[in-house]
Amino acid sequence: MKTYTTTIGLEVHAELSTNSKMFCGCKNQPHESEPNAHTCPVCMAHPGTLPVPNKEAIAMVMTFGQAVGATRADYSEFDRKNYFYPDIPKAYQVSQYQFPFLTGGEINGVELTRVHLEEDTARSSHELTDSSLVDFNRAGVPLMELVTEPVIHDAATAGNFGRELQLLLQTLDISGANMERGEMRIEANISISDTDKLGTKVEVKNINSFKAVEAAIEYEVARQRKVLEAGDTLVQETRGWDENKNCTFSQRKKESAMEYRYFPDPDIPKIKTTEVADFSPESLTNRIPVLPAEKRLKYKKYRISDDIADIIISDRELDTLFAKVADLSEDSDLLSLTSNYLSVDMVRLRAEGVVDVASVPAELLLELMQITLKGDIGSRTTKDVLPKLPTLTGSVAEYVKEAGLVQLSDDSALLPVVADIISQNPTQVEELRSGKESVLKYLVGQGMKLTKGTANPQALEKLFLAEINK
Numbered sequence: 001m002k003t004y005t006t007t008i009g010l011e012v013h014a015e016l017s018t019n020s021k022m023f024c025g026c027k028n029q030p031h032e033s034e035p036n037a038h039t040c041p042v043c044m045a046h047p048g049t050l051p052v053p054n055k056e057a058i059a060m061v062m063t064f065g066q067a068v069g070a071t072r073a074d075y076s077e078f079d080r081k082n083y084f085y086p087d088i089p090k091a092y093q094v095s096q097y098q099f100p101f102l103t104g105g106e107i108n109g110v111e112l113t114r115v116h117l118e119e120d121t122a123r124s125s126h127e128l129t130d131s132s133l134v135d136f137n138r139a140g141v142p143l144m145e146l147v148t149e150p151v152i153h154d155a156a157t158a159g160n161f162g163r164e165l166q167l168l169l170q171t172l173d174i175s176g177a178n179m180e181r182g183e184m185r186i187e188a189n190i191s192i193s194d195t196d197k198l199g200t201k202v203e204v205k206n207i208n209s210f211k212a213v214e215a216a217i218e219y220e221v222a223r224q225r226k227v228l229e230a231g232d233t234l235v236q237e238t239r240g241w242d243e244n245k246n247c248t249f250s251q252r253k254k255e256s257a258m259e260y261r262y263f264p265d266p267d268i269p270k271i272k273t274t275e276v277a278d279f280s281p282e283s284l285t286n287r288i289p290v291l292p293a294e295k296r297l298k299y300k301k302y303r304i305s306d307d308i309a310d311i312i313i314s315d316r317e318l319d320t321l322f323a324k325v326a327d328l329s330e331d332s333d334l335l336s337l338t339s340n341y342l343s344v345d346m347v348r349l350r351a352e353g354v355v356d357v358a359s360v361p362a363e364l365l366l367e368l369m370q371i372t373l374k375g376d377i378g379s380r381t382t383k384d385v386l387p388k389l390p391t392l393t394g395s396v397a398e399y400v401k402e403a404g405l406v407q408l409s410d411d412s413a414l415l416p417v418v419a420d421i422i423s424q425n426p427t428q429v430e431e432l433r434s435g436k437e438s439v440l441k442y443l444v445g446q447g448m449k450l451t452k453g454t455a456n457p458q459a460l461e462k463l464f465l466a467e468i469n470k
């Protein structure tokens, strides 16, 4: 069997979360349920209207560039990409061709080719009636397009690039980047080759999750290998991803750049980015919060595992709460304990609708962790107190004391409990004496029950063994 090298390049579109659209004052609300609620003569392509570029959308692209180490163009312009489709009534899309805003840069070790800005198209639907309907709420929404170099060689790297890009867009607060809602769309250019030259490129579209990105690449690599090994040739084409059948299917032969007849849009002024104060590196830096890569380094310092760190970093609510706790204490034992409770128990409590993470006071969470670490309360109690934090009026210490939840570790407090249980369970005690160790768990469980979960289980265990071996 021949060895093939897989080569993948990605193209990603992300809707930018500006207030207004790219070239008009309409609200940027592509998910509005009422069709055509946010439209005007400009985004409806009426003759004689003039587009005005959205400065904030450009600033967002520039901010992104600064975060990924891209080179910002001094000069940039918008072009017309000519094609007709019912969802593009001007018969062209305003995009960028020769002078994109950004070139270069890198995410997760994957080099970027370019990043440019364009307008989104309207949305056609073919399901509701016999005829097709077009909704223009999405027409003219600012769309950032990013193209990577063809330097990815496997599905997992492509999926992880997408996840990291999504996290970055969300951290920078420039796109919701939700794949299912179409706020972020990935296309993969995939080829395989058994020589030094690149093979025939196939573009896969309509991929709406990171899992699907990986599955589509794996499917396509296997399909291309099969075609080549049967002695056939591959066709350069665009294929769609069928989520239900888990396969790609041929859509159309790929248009070349020539067929779009790009030319500079004469209605939009050229942009000299160096002359705009808001695009200066200093003002862009002010817009950049702590980025995921930097956060990961901090988590490492606190001795938090990569898996737990990623759960928290990719969850805005947890990340915000954790950052507040980390502002109050630098103790890595405390922060590591906090990360455990956040990534497991807080996630579960939120899913159960028991706690609103945003309303948990960081000071009280920190105090709960402190008394847990000290052994004043047991982990069962800690989990019970977590959802009570938002409504607590005093300190956590006061609350657990009043509620009788303080952990009993003292021999003097626990001995009567142990004696009680031993006298009530003679059979089990005999079994334990004769070496059946699993009984010890049962006896400790009885102790926990009797003390309403406040006994220290390790202390109970020690006492049981001591009493029985007397």
Ligand SMILES: [Zn+2]
Binding pocket: 021, 024, 025, 026, 038, 039, 040, 041, 042, 043, 044, 140
């Ligand atoms: Zn408009």
